[in-house]
Amino acid sequence: MKKEVEKYIQVYLRQFSHLGPEVAEFIQPYLSIRQIPKGEYYLSSGEIQHDMGFVYEGLCRRFFINDKGNEITTGFIQENEYVTDYPAFIRQQPSKYHIQCLEPSIVVNLPYEVIQESYRKFRQSEMQGRLIAEKVLTILSDRVESFLFLTAEERYLNFLANHEDLMNRVSLTHLASFLGIERQSLSRIRKRIASK
Known part of the structure; x- marks a missing residue:
């Protein structure tokens, strides 16, 4: 099991390789691994993501769950992506979202405190935070714009083009x-596209 944990950590630390070895060395002792069964929650609405x-x-x-009690899916997070309600995380406020493992x-x-300390200690570490923020902002903006400017069929085709690997998952x-x-x-929509 120890070898497995080390493998997970090394893959994660590659995200920081461009920042220099001192950043990875600083954060490594604080990393933890969580194995979550299918159907369990990484984060529940009302919790603060630490x-x-x-x-x-x-x-x-x-x-999230709307006022009619319906679950409204706002995103999928797969391998090599950050699982977070980022706006709530950076403010350390309760999340409005549930994050559930589908697999x-x-x-x-x-930990949040280690990230903040890393920003203070290593100037290049702030760049990593900015890149994450930019990625999250782009995803959120693309989602809003897809509802403003695309039809349902165009949204589906867009998802297919960008996330074909998720279609069977x-x-x-x-x-x-x-x-x-x-x-x-x-x-x-799927039937209409298949018949073209």
Whole structure:
């Protein structure tokens, strides 16, 4: 098991290799591994996320529950991506989202306080934080704009083009929710595209 844990940590530390060895050496002792069974939650609505998670293996779904009690999927997080409600994380405020594992998942965690200390100690470490923030902002912006400027079919085709690897890992119910349409509508879109 120790060898496995070391492997997870080394993959995670590669994210910091461009910052120089001192950053990786500083954060390594604070890293922890969380193995989460399918269906369990990495984060629940109302909780404060104290660690920045990195998916070594598995797939997670970020969602909220609307006023009608429906689960609205807002994103999927797979291998080599950060699992976080980033705006709430950087403010250390309770999340409005649930993050649930759709597959058994292995997540490498780094505490918020260590990230902040790393920013203070290593100027180049701030660059990593900025890159994460830019990526999160781009994902959020792309999602909002897809609802403003694309049809449901275009959103589906866009998902297919950018996340083809997820098509066999995500249920049609979750995908339809993510695309903002009913499952029956998604089935019709898929049938129409298949017949072209």
